[in-house]
Amino acid sequence: MDLPKGLAGVVIADTAISSTKNDMLTYAGYPITELIANDVPYEAVVFLLWHQRLPTSEELRNFRAALFAEMELAPDFLATLKKISKIQRHPMSLLRTSVSFLGSIESKAESNATAIQAKMLMIVAMIVRLRANKKPLKARRELDFAGNFVYLLTGKVPNAAEDALFNKVLLLHADHEFNASTFTARVAASTNADEYSCLTAAICALKGPLHGGANEQVYFLLEEIRKSGQSVADYLAARLAKHEKIMGFGHRIYKNGDPRAFYLHDYAKTMAEHYDQMAMFNLAESVAAYMLQTKNLKPNVDFYAAIIYHCLGIPHDIFTPIFAVSRTAGWLAHIREQKAASYLIRPSSHYTGEYNKKVPGELQLSDLTPRPFKQEGGAAL
């Protein structure tokens, strides 16, 4: 049967949240070019995705204050997070576990989108601090969401230019219609699962290197090329000859280039110039040129983001968790939209196995069946 591989091109639902039509990313009617050109704060973008309209300046002030008020974690949760953060696993796994755990202790009444958005930032920042035995920092009232994120991750208050740049990076990652993690969240939401369960599922899908996990892999790629002493062409030719994917290139939707990469390229260059990382940036440029020339593949959102985070001094295993914090805005919007639509997502499969097979007689199933289990004081189950 000739099926569209990986649901490519299959439209599965209506959405008013975002669109990638005509190779342009649009959030509820606003192209990202418009939002970037007007320096729209990330908080306003979150509001836009959740309400499909931009906030008034008063609503923005109130929303920023509400987010700030939620930028703290209860002592009991923090104590558990301290233990979780010491587990030697990828921070995306720790984030997944932490969000799941938070969902287990939060009452339904307490869970609201604003609190979740703020707490995602706090969890990622706290994992970074706690695993390094550093004192957790408190969010600062004078900083916006982007500024607080950089401060809580690095311990350094970003200057105005860095804050503005990081704000744009968050803006560009906030939503992307039916990407794999958002689709995963929507499938969970369609069963009427709670928000934390939907988010946990989304984090699991984002983690993979073919999706959000690619930004960290870009860092490894650039480091490996640098250390190999090989030319970019030799290194990439050898990998491509083995049919390996080069991380940070290609996209399911954008075959003519990811519009977000256009901006991130320039931000990465600005950061690299400022932080004396031009060697890394130039290496990335050579990789991009080779991929375009030999495979006609262009960088996606993950490629230049890796350089920006590196310049800010953020550990490479935190690149994907940053993506998760920004994308929480989109995930929550889609979870809400899917729940409101109120139908189950359950596609059909094309079965390629056999039917009506018989169990071979010599298989003594009774030997494999566990003895009846008797509960204390109760009947055998």
Ligand SMILES: CC(=O)SCCNC(=O)CCNC(=O)[C@H](O)C(C)(C)COP(=O)(O)OP(=O)(O)OC[C@H]1O[C@@H](n2cnc3c(N)ncnc32)[C@H](O)[C@@H]1OP(=O)(O)O
């Ligand atoms: C936030 C995000 O999720 S953005 C994407 C992040 N992921 C990555 O950067 C991982 C690398 N990229 C990829 O794996 C792919 O480009 C994807 C998964 C993102 C999109 O894939 P699809 O639309 O399914 O395209 P598909 O994987 O079928 O690729 C088409 C062809 O281009 C090749 N190709 C695509 N991307 C790459 C790449 N990064 N490196 C090498 N070859 C590639 C494929 O091997 C395939 O070649 P073939 O026709 O000879 O088999």
Ligand SMILES: O=C([O-])CC(=O)C(=O)O
């Ligand atoms: O849409 C996709 O397939 C992946 C992507 O770029 C995103 O989630 O931002």
